[in-house]
Amino acid sequence: MNLAIRDVRYYRFKFLSSTIGVSLLIMVVVAIGGIVRGVISDSSTIIENTGADLWVVQAYGAHPQGGTLGPFVEISRIPQSIYHAIEVMPGVAEASPLVMGWEHVERMPRQTPLMKFMYMNALINTATMVNPGWMAMPQAQRFIVIGYKPGKIGGPPVIVAGRGIEASHYEVVANDSADFHVGERLRLGNFDYTVVGLTKNMVGFTADPVIYATLLDAQNIIFQQDPNLLRNVQPAIAQDFKDLATTQAAQPRLLEPLGAKAAQAVENTLFINAIAVKLRPGASAKEVAARIMRWQHLAAYTAAEQVDIQLMGSNRLLLFQMALFRDILVLIAGVVIGLIIYTFTLDKLHEIAMLKLLGAPGRVIYEMILQEALFMGVVGTLVGSGLEALIEPYFPRRVIATYGDIGQMLVAMIVVATLACVLAVRRAMHVDPSSVLGAG
Amino acid sequence: MLSQEPRYAIWAEHLTKVYGRGRTRVEALKGVDLAVRPRDLFAIMGPSGSGKTTLLKTLGLVTEPTEGRLLIDGDDIYGDERPDFARIRREKTGFIFQSPNLIPFLTAAENVLLPLSLIDVRGKRATERVAELLDYLEIAERAELYPNQLSGGEQQRVAIARALANNPKMILADEPTASLDTDRALRVMQLLRQISRESGTAVLVVTHDYRMIEEVDRVIQLVDGRIVDAKIVTPARSQEARLRQQDLRG
Numbered sequence: 001m002n003l004a005i006r007d008v009r010y011y012r013f014k015f016l017s018s019t020i021g022v023s024l025l026i027m028v029v030v031a032i033g034g035i036v037r038g039v040i041s042d043s044s045t046i047i048e049n050t051g052a053d054l055w056v057v058q059a060y061g062a063h064p065q066g067g068t069l070g071p072f073v074e075i076s077r078i079p080q081s082i083y084h085a086i087e088v089m090p091g092v093a094e095a096s097p098l099v100m101g102w103e104h105v106e107r108m109p110r111q112t113p114l115m116k117f118m119y120m121n122a123l124i125n126t127a128t129m130v131n132p133g134w135m136a137m138p139q140a141q142r143f144i145v146i147g148y149k150p151g152k153i154g155g156p157p158v159i160v161a162g163r164g165i166e167a168s169h170y171e172v173v174a175n176d177s178a179d180f181h182v183g184e185r186l187r188l189g190n191f192d193y194t195v196v197g198l199t200k201n202m203v204g205f206t207a208d209p210v211i212y213a214t215l216l217d218a219q220n221i222i223f224q225q226d227p228n229l230l231r232n233v234q235p236a237i238a239q240d241f242k243d244l245a246t247t248q249a250a251q252p253r254l255l256e257p258l259g260a261k262a263a264q265a266v267e268n269t270l271f272i273n274a275i276a277v278k279l280r281p282g283a284s285a286k287e288v289a290a291r292i293m294r295w296q297h298l299a300a301y302t303a304a305e306q307v308d309i310q311l312m313g314s315n316r317l318l319l320f321q322m323a324l325f326r327d328i329l330v331l332i333a334g335v336v337i338g339l340i341i342y343t344f345t346l347d348k349l350h351e352i353a354m355l356k357l358l359g360a361p362g363r364v365i366y367e368m369i370l371q372e373a374l375f376m377g378v379v380g381t382l383v384g385s386g387l388e389a390l391i392e393p394y395f396p397r398r399v400i401a402t403y404g405d406i407g408q409m410l411v412a413m414i415v416v417a418t419l420a421c422v423l424a425v426r427r428a429m430h431v432d433p434s435s436v437l438g439a440g
Numbered sequence: 441m442l443s444q445e446p447r448y449a450i451w452a453e454h455l456t457k458v459y460g461r462g463r464t465r466v467e468a469l470k471g472v473d474l475a476v477r478p479r480d481l482f483a484i485m486g487p488s489g490s491g492k493t494t495l496l497k498t499l500g501l502v503t504e505p506t507e508g509r510l511l512i513d514g515d516d517i518y519g520d521e522r523p524d525f526a527r528i529r530r531e532k533t534g535f536i537f538q539s540p541n542l543i544p545f546l547t548a549a550e551n552v553l554l555p556l557s558l559i560d561v562r563g564k565r566a567t568e569r570v571a572e573l574l575d576y577l578e579i580a581e582r583a584e585l586y587p588n589q590l591s592g593g594e595q596q597r598v599a600i601a602r603a604l605a606n607n608p609k610m611i612l613a614d615e616p617t618a619s620l621d622t623d624r625a626l627r628v629m630q631l632l633r634q635i636s637r638e639s640g641t642a643v644l645v646v647t648h649d650y651r652m653i654e655e656v657d658r659v660i661q662l663v664d665g666r667i668v669d670a671k672i673v674t675p676a677r678s679q680e681a682r683l684r685q686q687d688l689r690g
Contacts, residue, residue, distance in 0.1 A: 001550065001557040010545035010586065351543050357502060358602075359530025360558055434502035436541055437493055437614050 003355075003364065004371035007348075015372075018340045019379050025333045026384030027391070030409055032326045034392060034401035036319055041400055043205035043310040046072075046146070047303050049157040052096070052276035053285050055306045056086060056292055059299045067299015069309050071100055071273035072205065080219075080270045082296065089291060091283030096154045097215060097272040099147035101222035102208065104140045105186050114394055143178060143211045144204040145188065147218020154276050156212045162197030169217055173197040175209035188213075189221040205310045207397045215272070223269035234263035330412055333380070338420030341373045345424035349431050356433035366425045370418065377417030381410050448511065449610045449642035450476040450499060455508035457494050457665075468494040469505065470665040476610065478640040481633055481655070483647055486662035492646045493614065495662065499644065500533060500612050501525040513609040530558045534603030534641070536632075538615035540595035542587040548598045549574065549583040555606040573601040577631070593624050600628070604635060610642040611635070617649050629655035 057076035070076020087095035148154035156173045162182035174180040180195045202210040238259035289300035385406045457469040497503035510517045556566045574580040577597040617625035636643045661669035
């Protein structure tokens with residue numbers, strides 16, 4: 001006869017209400033796990049979807065390899081033409097020049113009631129921490145603009161609405177989380193662009209959605225200076241050139257056009273931030289990377305290293321903190337289960353004494369307590385995970401809880417519930433069966 | 441004498457129980473000797489603090505005597521090789537209390553089934569035994585109800601059925617009729633009488649209730665932890681008891 005099942009069945013309201021409390025706690029634990037996975041996924045999604053084996057970036061930075069940690073967490077700027085030299089290196093199948101940078105658009109995000117609630121909630125939570133004026137932030141949306149050469153790697157991995165970029169200029173594909181619709185026009189840099197298609201799940205490690213443009217357009221968006229600024233600085237540069245060149249000039253008539261040429265140099269946008277390299281089958285990433293560093297004076301990272309750089313460089317402490325917070329919550333869930341089971345056991349001391357008097361072996365009693373704790377832990381985990389799945393889409397950032405995470409949580413809660421009932425079992429074992437009999 | 445012992449459901453020699461030490465020392469039992477055969481129905485009577493419950497606890501193996509020897513159905517409880525007390529309780533003992541002490545989250549049938557599941561009697565055999573007992577105690581139609589859905593009398597009958605479920609060698613009853621009116625109390629005692637005769641179970645009833653005397657074979661009078669009287673009950677004595685009860689009522 002399973003006493004735990006019968007106890008739970010009879011006191012179902014008491015058990016279910018307690019289990020719902022545990023479930024809500026576990027929902028938070030699973031959600032935090034999902035947020036951690038979401039941050040990790042956000043940090044790797046561009047890299048994974050680009051499909052590059054190597055990421056070539058500007059050399060001479062702080063990294064022990066002698067390269068910058070670009071293009072995502074440090075500035076990396078290299079001449080565009082160099083990708084041709086990489087493409088013809090042994091072992092390289094394809095080298096794709098990429099431009100990427102953060103841009104913002106003066107555009108109000110969609111004001112859903114949930115978003116309004118979140119802003120208000122954030123405002124209340126940070127009231128004593130920041131200037132309330134930060135609520136004006138949502139009036140601009142921030143994006144990562146990625147420029148690529150159509151036909152090469154680095155473009156949108158999938159089109160969920162509209163089409164991919166076909167024209168050489170003024171067309172973009174946006175991630176669906178940016179809330180653009182196909183045909184919408186937006187101003188980026190000095191020009192207007194049309195959203196011709198939507199992709200999905202393409203965000204940066206900051207969760208900013210990606211906008212794909214052609215390489216040339218992206219270079220214009222990211223590197224092009226304000227024409228008014230150019231108008232101001234170019235005469236000065238030309239004059240400086242002429243002043244410097246006059247003393248040595250053999251051909252004074254060339255000074256004017258050369259000065260103009262020098263002034264134009266500040267308009268140059270033919271830079272890229274990284275080169276995504278796809279290797280030939282069987283080629284060693286390590287060897288190709290070494291060759292690039294040796295002969296092209298650039299730094300090269302494997303895709304895995306690039307993910308690590310993003311995680312280490314940007315979200316490392318955040319992930320440490322969240323993992324720690326998650327552990328604390330698991331511990332709290334254990335303490336809560338332990339206290340609930342202990343209280344339930346205190347309520348049952350008379351019945352436990354009776355069971356002992358009837359000759360029930362200790363095993364029968366601790367099995368009952370353990371099974372009730374496991375019931376709470378397992379049902380709490382399953383219900384909590386279900387609730388987390390329901391609320392997942394409403395988080396402002398991606399939250400990804402997998403079945404693996406739920407399985408891990410289940411194992412953790414079985415361990416925690418088992419440990420949590422130790423105190424209750426200990427109390428039950430000390431119950432004196434003679435307490436059922438009166439005095440006399 | 442020892443060769444005779446297995447014939448006794450309970451054989452107690454010089455049972456002594458001392459609580460506390462020094463100034464708080466209390467001798468609850470002082471050398472109690474007791475021999476109870478199968479089918480015997482004894483009443484243990486005595487004023488409050490006379491040691492009745494201590495004797496019951498000692499016989500129920502929940503309190504260890506300070507001195508003395510105790511055999512339950514031939515098992516030497518405090519001998520060189522001590523048996524598992526819980527096993528003796530679940531296999532050889534049935535308990536009945538003043539309040540029914542049913543497990544509240546088990547139905548009437550499950551409460552009766554509980555001692556059977558503790559001795560690994562399961563399946564059809566267990567179900568039939570439960571049905572038989574509930575039928576015998578005329579509460580078969582209440583089998584699926586929880587204790588809080590039963591009347592006090594019904595709960596007491598379920599408790600009796602539970603005590604009988606494992607076919608015990610002895611039933612220890614602690615004031616089983618105290619909370620019942622005279623008719624119900626008599627019915628319970630008659631039932632215990634019937635059970636002891638039909639199943640050969642020895643029954644020891646701790647009671648204050650003189651109304652019950654005529655239903656028992658022997659009344660053991662305990663005073664200050666000592667048996668001062670252990671008389672066989674005769675019809676005349678029963679009559680005397682009834683008169684005494686009436687006197688007490690005034």
